[in-house]
Amino acid sequence: MIRVLYFASLRERLACSDETLEAVPATVTDLRAQLAGRGGIWHEVFADGQRVLAAVNQEMAGAGQALQDGDEVGFFPPVTGG
């Protein structure tokens, strides 16, 4: 089981702030592909080469990072603080 969180413009576009997935994808790349496979706006966000950053357990993650049971994955657009 993993928890997936969506932030800022991503949360609004997907109309989803967080969800729990029972099956654990092997990597962040696999998770992105799985989400894109939902079609529609999910495909637009995750498959069309848009810049979507990922964090695993609240640390920036590369695409290929492995996932484990209990992980928290956050997806968000490039940051704009400061």
Next chain:
Amino acid sequence: MNVEIRVQDTPLDAVAEIAPVYAGQASIGGVVSFIGLMRDMNQGDAVSTMKLEHYPGMTEKALAAIVDEAASRWDLAGVRLVHRVGEIRPQDPIVLVCVASAHRGEAFRACEFIIDYLKTRAPFWKREQTAEGKTRWVDSRGSDEAAAAAWEDSK
């Protein structure tokens, strides 16, 4: 090193945050502060309010990692990093970066480093409301990426 990092949804009194960074430490010879303010214009439009969102938990970790990285590069005596979330208006401080060191050079460089890294690595997002009532997410800037990347090259 005396470090304080806060994310707050209440007004940021940037000037009041500075003295505690050096008070009582006579070895400190210089304090450099950066105060980021909300502007009333963006991309040619008048902006009336802005809402800052963040990723609670990750934000604090990311800010701490940035301060740790600065402390590994320069000899620092104190760092205070305070960032607003929630609703703000033009002229409101968004962020304060305050760095104290024995000598000014270290403090200047570390202060700029921290704000440059924060701009590209800390999970905050701005949504602005224009004077005409439209709301929009603020886009990230390539110039911010370039500023952060320059520090990577100088490592």
